[in-house]
Amino acid sequence: xxxxxxxxxxxxxxxxxxANKEQLTQLDQTLGDGDHGLNMGRGFQAAxxxxxxxxxxxxxxxxxxxxxxxxxxxGASGPLYGTFFMKLGAHLAGEENPDLKQLTxxxxxxxxxxxxxxxxxxxxxxxxxxxEPVTEFLETENVSNLDNxxxxxxxxxxxxxxxxxxxxxxxxxxxxxxxxxxAGAQSAYYILSSLVTVxxx
Ligand code: ADP
Ligand code: MG
Ligand code: MG
Numbered sequence: 001x002x003x004x005x006x007x008x009x010x011x012x013x014x015x016x017x018x019a020n021k022e023q024l025t026q027l028d029q030t031l032g033d034g035d036h037g038l039n040m041g042r043g044f045q046a047a048x049x050x051x052x053x054x055x056x057x058x059x060x061x062x063x064x065x066x067x068x069x070x071x072x073x074x075g076a077s078g079p080l081y082g083t084f085f086m087k088l089g090a091h092l093a094g095e096e097n098p099d100l101k102q103l104t105x106x107x108x109x110x111x112x113x114x115x116x117x118x119x120x121x122x123x124x125x126x127x128x129x130x131x132e133p134v135t136e137f138l139e140t141e142n143v144s145n146l147d148n149x150x151x152x153x154x155x156x157x158x159x160x161x162x163x164x165x166x167x168x169x170x171x172x173x174x175x176x177x178x179x180x181x182x183a184g185a186q187s188a189y190y191i192l193s194s195l196v197t198v199x200x201x
Pocket of ligand 3: 075
């Protein structure tokens with residue numbers, strides 16, 4: 001992945017989030033406070049605006065995006081997405097074209113930090129339920145065809161519906177959260193699907 005591809009990833013994530021802002025808001029209205037679409041739209045807009053167009057350092061691009069997501073998304077998801085991109089960027093610091101193996105190691109470090117930050121594990125109906133299985137897939141499967149990765153993200157998102165929420169505002173709904181989609185898992189899907197889109201170009 002080159003720096004230009006990382007910039008495209010941020011652009012494509014912003015585009016997908018903007019296109020689905022209403023849906024993210026509605027999901028968060030059902031199980032939360034209804035600001036997830038707004039939060040994510042504002043955060044990714046800021047991340048696009050601060051992109052360094054000249055650097056060839058992939059880590060720098062991702063770290064910059066993370067810093068801006070951390071300060072602009074707000075809510076519970078701001079620190080979590082901020083941590084993800086900052087850690088991924090730190091892992092890829094100084095790299096000009098890391099391969100899939102390096103990207104996978106970066107994902108592992110970033111997802112583990114996210115889990116620590118949110119004191120969350122997989123199975124608690126959050127964005128982690130999309131990031132964790134996709135990272136495991138990268139670690140254990142031969143991802144020759146990146147469509148497999150998008151399918152994994154899609155299948156994981158589908159599964160989240162059946163979970164009971166244990167973290168964030170959705171946890172107040174207890175068993176009533178079962179059968180409903182988590183807003184953060186949905187936005188995590190858009191971010192990962194955007195990655196597949198730009199890596200395939
Ligand atoms: P807030 O709920 O504070 O308004 P957002 O609406 O932006 O923040 O984000 C809510 C999403 O954040 C949830 O849908 C869930 O996926 C995720 N989330 C909330 N708390 C946690 C946590 N402790 N660990 C991991 N993810 C979490
Ligand atoms: Mg919310
Ligand atoms: Mg909120």
